Amino acid sequence: MSDLEKPRASEEEVNVAHEQHSPERRALEKKLVRKIDMRMSILIVIYILNYDSRGIFHSFSARAARKRGLERDLHLTGEQFPTLLSVIGYIIMQIPSNMFLNTIGRPSIYLPGCMIIWGTISCLTGVTKNFVGALLTRFFLGFVEAAFFPCSTLLQWYKRDEIGLRTAILYCGNIISNAFGSLMASGILANMDGKLGHAAWRWLFYIGSFDNFHRNRCHFCPARLPHHVQMVVTRERELALLRMEEDAGVGDQDETEQGGPLHGLYLAVTDWRVWWLAFALTSQVVALSFNAFFPTLTATLGFSPTVTLLLCAPPFAVSAAAAFLLARYSSQVGERCFHMNLSFGLGIVGFIISISTMNTAARYVSFFLQAQQYAGFVVLYAWMSNTFARPPSKRAVALALINAWSQLGNVAGEYVWPSNWGPTYHNSYAICIACSGTTMVMCFIFRLVLVSENKRLDKEEEEQGVKTKGFRYIL
CATH class of the missing domain: 1.20.1250.20 (MFS general substrate transporter like domains)
Incomplete structure (x- = not known):
């Protein structure tokens, strides 16, 4: 159990959090931000894996995977291959996903659940036999993956002057994937063809599904959204809520909601x-x-x-x-x-x-x-x-x-x-x-x-x- 989840603090401890310019407050706030950073850092790794699982497939349109049996094995014709690159599922699910998370307020449960599902679907993409099967798996993969990045930006335990750097660190997962995704795909396509009787393009999805083991670590992120934390709190949790209130100029549970x-x-x-x-x-x-x-x-x-x-x-x-x-x-x-x-x-x-x-x-x-x-x-x-x-x-x-x-x-x-x-x-x-x-x-x-x-x-x-x-x- 994290300090953000522990029960009641004394009145003296809570009062310290409200003394905005006191040395005790600054020290406690620095410790709190460092602790949140540590718990949110796993999202960077997950974002790299998440983007690779989508980005590797996307690279098919420009490179060798299309020539390594994907079209032949799935019997694709005409515009069917470009259709597989569509992100419709990813687009339509983002709003409902964020609304649901904002309602339940439990990212440490919701995000790992979604990630386990998308890892399974990614693996199933590698065993599809025709266009319809591939299209359905790609659609539902985007449907589930849509939970991650919008939900990550919703985990607002940071003040406005802190969120920019944290967003940059998170999005670096995307940039790093751009740097090395094609290289990874090239290595798999060049060396895995025929291994265990499977085409190289199928191994892209099998290997991509292995990141399931890492995705479960998302339970380390803060277990609740700020406005879902109960008001009987430790001084750190009280400070976390107070920071949000001071930054927005109003509390999350007042007349604005x-x-x-x-x-x-x-x-x-x-x-x-x-x-x-x-x-x-x-x-x-x-x-x-x-x-x-x-x-x-x-x-x-x-x-x-x-x-x-x-x-x-x-x-x-x-x-x-x-x-x-x-x-x-x-x-x-x-x-x-x-x-x-x-x-x-x-x-x-x-x-x-x-x-x-x-x-x-x-x-x-x-x-x-x-x-x-x-x-x-x-x-x-x-x-x-x-x-x-x-x-x-x-x-x-x-x-x-x-x-x-x-x-x-x-x-x-x-x-x-x-x-x-x-x-x-x-x-x-x-x-x-x-x-x-x-x-x-x-x-x-x-x-x-x-x-x-x-x-x-x-x-x-x-x-x-x-x-x-x-x-x-x-x-």
């Missing part, structure tokens, strides 16, 4: 800001669609297949470091928009270089500039979490809706890189420039809106004579 999960759904879908960020994120996802075709783009440098796969890793390794540093500095100074737009702007420079030259060194440098856009992408995710801080039911739907809608960008991205546009891919890069530029403009406009909202809150507090500054949007 009325009507239950359906009311939260109504609040989210009727808030234009949710849709604005959903379209901004979707536009940037299209701009980042190059990541699914990165081995193909790197092959334009003219090296051997093995060297090409090795060259795929460094740009995303640098991107992971950039995401960490940018998110950390963005949180320290309390600013999001200009930080993410700087990253997106550098990405546009990379796209322009790729359009302008086929020089090997210049194009490889451009790949680094393009990949580092994930740093801005991470800051955008943190901005979403900061903007929709309350009530919990609305926050759950808003984060899931934005993330789910953005997956349409992955669907559109499949059509941005047709092979007949290669090897220069001028049209593809032009589309990426337009989409990334659109995101930058939308984010700047959104910042202006939040500036206006903060001024309105300042005026209201001044008129009411409130001395303690309440909630303000991070810009």
